[in-house]
Amino acid sequence: NARFAGKSVLVTGAASGIGRAAAILFAEQGARVLAVDLTDGVEATAAAHPAITAMRGDAGNEGDVIAMIAAAIQTHGGIDVIFANAGISGGMAGIFDQSVEDWQALLQVNLIGPFLAIKHGAKAMLDAGTAGAIVCTASVAGLRAGAGGPAYSASKAGVINLVQTAAQQLSGSGIRVNAVCPGLIETGMTQSFYERARAKGKSDQLGQLNPLKRGGQPIEIATAVAFLASDEASYVNGHALVVDAGLSSS
Ligand code: NAD
Numbered sequence: 001n002a003r004f005a006g007k008s009v010l011v012t013g014a015a016s017g018i019g020r021a022a023a024i025l026f027a028e029q030g031a032r033v034l035a036v037d038l039t040d041g042v043e044a045t046a047a048a049h050p051a052i053t054a055m056r057g058d059a060g061n062e063g064d065v066i067a068m069i070a071a072a073i074q075t076h077g078g079i080d081v082i083f084a085n086a087g088i089s090g091g092m093a094g095i096f097d098q099s100v101e102d103w104q105a106l107l108q109v110n111l112i113g114p115f116l117a118i119k120h121g122a123k124a125m126l127d128a129g130t131a132g133a134i135v136c137t138a139s140v141a142g143l144r145a146g147a148g149g150p151a152y153s154a155s156k157a158g159v160i161n162l163v164q165t166a167a168q169q170l171s172g173s174g175i176r177v178n179a180v181c182p183g184l185i186e187t188g189m190t191q192s193f194y195e196r197a198r199a200k201g202k203s204d205q206l207g208q209l210n211p212l213k214r215g216g217q218p219i220e221i222a223t224a225v226a227f228l229a230s231d232e233a234s235y236v237n238g239h240a241l242v243v244d245a246g247l248s249s250s
Helices: 017-028 041-047 062-076 100-110 112-128 150-169 191-199 203-207 218-229
Strands: 008-012 032-037 052-056 081-084 132-137 175-182 240-243
Touching: 008 017, 008 062, 008 112, 017 032, 017 041, 017 052, 017 081, 017 218, 032 041, 032 062, 041 052, 052 062, 062 112, 081 112, 081 218, 100 112, 100 150, 112 132, 112 150, 112 175, 132 150, 132 218, 150 175, 150 240, 175 218, 191 203, 218 240
Parallel strands: 008 032, 008 081, 032 052, 081 132, 132 175, 175 240
Antiparallel strands: none
């Protein structure tokens, strides 16, 4: 499958979960992938496929984002797709238990991170005169209350509006900007939920919240991200694609 043959793809948060699955899927479909993460797990992602190069970097740091885009261009000859996926959950603490510092640290990664990826990624695409696709990871938590803590949910609602606004501001450029809104997916972020449920012998109950009656796997989000990033989605722009087994609509 060479859907992304000749394409240069940057994935953030690629050491684990959804980002790792997406980096491997893009590579399997012909892309050359720069996989970025804060942690050394990103080297294991790169070891999973020869078309993946690993880089350490902070998706919420402007200098690092500029450096990762420059590295993708230098290593792979350009930048065609950015999957701005790195995120942190911040736990489920309520409004009275969250500090301004908690909010700032979370927004820096979850909302300012995608802003920086769009700002510097779209600039590089414009400078090269190439069309491109940017996909950001939002969440069902950005659509409705209850799926995350207050800062997390607000950050993901912000991502949904950010892709709409960015798509509009990039009008005429050929660059598409979309978001994916995963439901409850089994990753590093949700591992403790799954472990607690398994310890109680109730892991199946995690999936009882949605009509498909099961939790999701990272590859089930990665395939949706690959669709949004591909030419098959050539008329999809400023959209938040919900991939949650019906959780948010039931
Ligand atoms: P995960 O914890 O398995 O993976 C997230 C990765 O991002 C980790 O490898 C982590 O090291 C990395 N990361 C964190 N901060 C970073 C930073 N500043 N710079 C670079 N890398 C950083 O979790 P996941 O579930 O795969 O999360 C991926 C995205 O999916 C996140 O944006 C998350 O909010 C979103 N999401 C997850 C779920 C779910 O149920 N798992 C649901 C909705 C949305």
